[in-house]
Amino acid sequence: MVAKVIIGAGIVFLLLTWWAVFDISQKDFGSVLKKALWGFTALIPFLGPVIYFATGYRKGKKVGSNS
Numbered sequence: 671m672v673a674k675v676i677i678g679a680g681i682v683f684l685l686l687t688w689w690a691v692f693d694i695s696q697k698d699f700g701s702v703l704k705k706a707l708w709g710f711t712a713l714i715p716f717l718g719p720v721i722y723f724a725t726g727y728r729k730g731k732k733v734g735s736n737s
Contacts, residue, residue: 686719697730
């Protein structure tokens with residue numbers, strides 16, 4: 671039972687990491703350095719995606735959006 675919970679949590683955090691990295695790749699953060707820093711932040715195990723979605727998600731602008 672404990673193994674299933676650990677594996678499930680690992681899968682959730684892996685999916686969050688992939689989502690964060692994909693989202694970062696689709697956004698413009700104003701400079702390559704900022705984009706790279708958010709990318710490295712998202713790759714920090716477990717906390718990285720949480721930090722990105724809590725603080726960095728709204729900072730970038732979608733590339734190609736007209737808004």
